[in-house]
Amino acid sequence: MDEKALTQLKFPIGEFIKPEVISNDQIKEWVADIEAFPSRVKILTTNLSVEQLNWRYRPDGWTIKQVVHHCADSHMNSLIRFKLALTEDSPTIRPYHExxxxxxxxxxxxxxxxxxxxxxxxxxxxxxxxxNLSEEDLKREFIHPEHGRRFTLAETIGIYAWHSNHHLAHIQQALGYQGKFLE
Incomplete structure (x- = not known):
């Protein structure tokens, strides 16, 4: 499989691109995606067999079950990062080896x-x-040491909405390929 095809499998909805201006309507749309994520994952995975749960979304990628468990791990970290940013001044968050x-x-x-x-x-x-974040809250930020930069909470909402949709696409992709890929 060529590099372009692997990149498409890795990022089926593309990579997150931060808008130059993040509007209130954009925030509402992102929050709605985050809110819908658990039920969308549940619909896709509830009746899967063990064999299907072990299908991968790309060669050397995670299995469907690993994707679902990863989302819980990642989004737990997200909630903590939000709380840190809301209660501390530009805290440096702790990354993890996903x-x-x-x-x-x-x-x-x-x-x-x-x-x-x-x-x-x-x-x-x-x-x-x-x-319930105010305009001032949305400007609060944390420092991510792996990226060496600050992230506002407004941007972070977008990142996690993208992350949710990104991994939904991975699950759909694994189901579509039925765990089999053409080399």
Missing amino acids: ERWAELIDSQDNDLSYTLSLLEGLHYRLVQLQR
């Missing part, structure tokens, strides 16, 4: 029910927080 987390035993679990419940509660809290 590829290593995806190999841990809990990310190999074929029972997604607990992770889906976690996503539902986590997104409820995340959306509750995001819908």
